[in-house]
Amino acid sequence: MVNVQLLVVLYLAVIFGLSWYGFKHTKSDADFMLAGRKANSVVMALSYGAAFISTSAIIGFGGMAAKLGMGLLWLAFLNILVGIIIAFLVFGPKMRVIGKKLKASTFPEFLGKRYGSSKLQSFVGIIITFTMPLYAASVLIASARYIETTFGLTYETALAVFVVVVAIYVIVGGMLSVMYTDAFQASIMILGMGFLLVYTYMKLGGIIEAHTFLTQSASLVPQALVDAGHRGWTSMPAFGSEIWWTMISSLTLGVGIGIIAQPQMAVRFMMVKDNKSLKRAVLAGGPFIFMMAAVAYIVGSLSNNYFISTYGVTALEYVGGNADQIIPVFLNEFTPEVFLLVFTLALLSAAMSTAGAQFHTMGTAVGYDVIHNLMNKTKKNIGSATLFTRMGIILTIIFALVLAYILPGNIIARATSMFMGMCTAAFLPAYAGGLFWKRMTRAGAISSIVVGLLSCFAWYAFVHASEAIPLGICQALFGTPTLLTGTWTLVDPILIATPLSIITAIVVSLLTKPLDSDFVDGLFTENTNAEAGAETPAEAWNKRRTARCLSGKTGPSSGSRLPRNSGRSVPLFFPFFFFLLLSSLLFSLFFFLVYTTFRGHNKPQILR
Numbered sequence: 001m002v003n004v005q006l007l008v009v010l011y012l013a014v015i016f017g018l019s020w021y022g023f024k025h026t027k028s029d030a031d032f033m034l035a036g037r038k039a040n041s042v043v044m045a046l047s048y049g050a051a052f053i054s055t056s057a058i059i060g061f062g063g064m065a066a067k068l069g070m071g072l073l074w075l076a077f078l079n080i081l082v083g084i085i086i087a088f089l090v091f092g093p094k095m096r097v098i099g100k101k102l103k104a105s106t107f108p109e110f111l112g113k114r115y116g117s118s119k120l121q122s123f124v125g126i127i128i129t130f131t132m133p134l135y136a137a138s139v140l141i142a143s144a145r146y147i148e149t150t151f152g153l154t155y156e157t158a159l160a161v162f163v164v165v166v167a168i169y170v171i172v173g174g175m176l177s178v179m180y181t182d183a184f185q186a187s188i189m190i191l192g193m194g195f196l197l198v199y200t201y202m203k204l205g206g207i208i209e210a211h212t213f214l215t216q217s218a219s220l221v222p223q224a225l226v227d228a229g230h231r232g233w234t235s236m237p238a239f240g241s242e243i244w245w246t247m248i249s250s251l252t253l254g255v256g257i258g259i260i261a262q263p264q265m266a267v268r269f270m271m272v273k274d275n276k277s278l279k280r281a282v283l284a285g286g287p288f289i290f291m292m293a294a295v296a297y298i299v300g301s302l303s304n305n306y307f308i309s310t311y312g313v314t315a316l317e318y319v320g321g322n323a324d325q326i327i328p329v330f331l332n333e334f335t336p337e338v339f340l341l342v343f344t345l346a347l348l349s350a351a352m353s354t355a356g357a358q359f360h361t362m363g364t365a366v367g368y369d370v371i372h373n374l375m376n377k378t379k380k381n382i383g384s385a386t387l388f389t390r391m392g393i394i395l396t397i398i399f400a401l402v403l404a405y406i407l408p409g410n411i412i413a414r415a416t417s418m419f420m421g422m423c424t425a426a427f428l429p430a431y432a433g434g435l436f437w438k439r440m441t442r443a444g445a446i447s448s449i450v451v452g453l454l455s456c457f458a459w460y461a462f463v464h465a466s467e468a469i470p471l472g473i474c475q476a477l478f479g480t481p482t483l484l485t486g487t488w489t490l491v492d493p494i495l496i497a498t499p500l501s502i503i504t505a506i507v508v509s510l511l512t513k514p515l516d517s518d519f520v521d522g523l524f525t526e527n528t529n530a531e532a533g534a535e536t537p538a539e540a541w542n543k544r545r546t547a548r549c550l551s552g553k554t555g556p557s558s559g560s561r562l563p564r565n566s567g568r569s570v571p572l573f574f575p576f577f578f579f580l581l582l583s584s585l586l587f588s589l590f591f592f593l594v595y596t597t598f599r600g601h602n603k604p605q606i607l608r
Helices: 002-024 029-037 041-052 055-068 070-102 107-114 118-151 155-203 207-220 223-227 242-261 263-271 275-311 323-334 337-376 385-406 412-436 442-462 465-471 473-478 486-490 494-511 517-524 537-551 573-598
Strands: none
Touching: 002 155, 002 337, 029 155, 029 385, 041 070, 041 155, 041 263, 041 275, 041 337, 055 070, 055 118, 055 242, 055 275, 055 323, 055 337, 055 412, 070 107, 070 242, 070 263, 070 275, 070 412, 070 517, 107 118, 107 263, 107 337, 107 412, 118 155, 118 263, 118 323, 118 337, 118 385, 118 412, 118 442, 155 207, 155 275, 155 337, 155 385, 207 275, 242 263, 242 412, 242 486, 242 494, 263 337, 263 412, 275 323, 323 337, 337 385, 412 442, 412 494, 442 465, 442 473, 442 494, 465 473, 465 486
């Protein structure tokens, strides 16, 4: 244990050294929030991957793979396809160029300036402030559980120590410190996960032998899982079964697609100096994600070999049904002490890198996008945005810490999936529309966010059994655990809320007047003038508005919003609120009909 403690001390010394280096090179708000927009491509890719792959993926999803099987490898495939290839080659270049032209420093600010609304920036910041702590808490729980198991500390002590360490370097050095520490931590993660994969196969007799044994152990799957569709750890669950829907809709699609609309991930595309850096980053990001996600799911499934051979029971049965405990217990019993030293640092790195990104994003959301943005409207000298961001980081860390203390076990994978699903439903249409569709309007963006978020929450509260039953809202209001029965209770909200959000964005945008054509065309032109320090589209429009005010052609108040092309007389608020009202009525009617139709029907067994 002395060696472990010594290694951890050296590790923390490097972390704090990089944090101090980032602090010394942080000279402006742009440095604190966007690493000066000059990040190295490899550093950015490693930071992106390390921020995404956390202890939630290694411990939470590794434990879920031990429970459900290797079908989760489809999630690793989507992580690479959507999270790296599509994100870096399709979304990334657009986000970098348009974000820089708008001089946006955060994801909410990007949406606010893209659609000409500071209120939208604050609104998105509030959403992030109250939803991301759930995801952050899941990372904190996974980290504290591993520290608790490895170092023999109490859960509460492990949680407090971990939060303090991460908070120090995020608050002190901002994004520069986060980027530097992420790159260092990603290197340790690659070393640890690579060694874990090789060692696991060696101890289990080789690749073929390990997988053959796991396949032949299908008869030992607990009966409750068999009844829910489990057909063995090397087979996909029965099509349409409870486990199949959980694995495909909630875990694979919810997390695999949800990565592209995560605020802490999207903002990283604005940190590199050119689009070539994004292309080069794919070569580093792709292999890193594969080594992290795929190895976690493979080793998680193969952990059953060890527990079956040693104790005659599956991994889930050995830990008493808490999937979050499988990987920590497996590593402490299965791996030698020398390797445990390395892997301890790998897991600490995974946890710290993700937690650091989350704390920074939550802090900028509440401190910069909400408080600073609202106070800035007073036109007073309110000081540096960095101060408000640091205050926001402290507040959101406390919020996430409280959640980590009160949330139950088996929550890690579920909380991660819930947050990413909400991000997809709420932000993806506005984000993608802002990058690729000139006709997207402010009303279309706002309404899609509102409809996506509300429909996602409604599905969680009234239909999706894994959340609806523990929440108890549906039971209290309607006297039934869920309004729908059968397969509907297994369908993840991402498959319902995201299409509704997309339809809303398109319909409302087509019903409302477009944004000023000069402003939009300036964002979509393929020139680099803005990158060279030239006037941005928003600044050019503001100058034209000021000139018109001075000439008496328009009143000062008429320029408070970005203008729209003439040709349509439909007021902005009419289609927006009409569509929201219609959606609310239809949703209420839908739930009422479902409730009266299915009232009293038996509910299916719920997958815990």
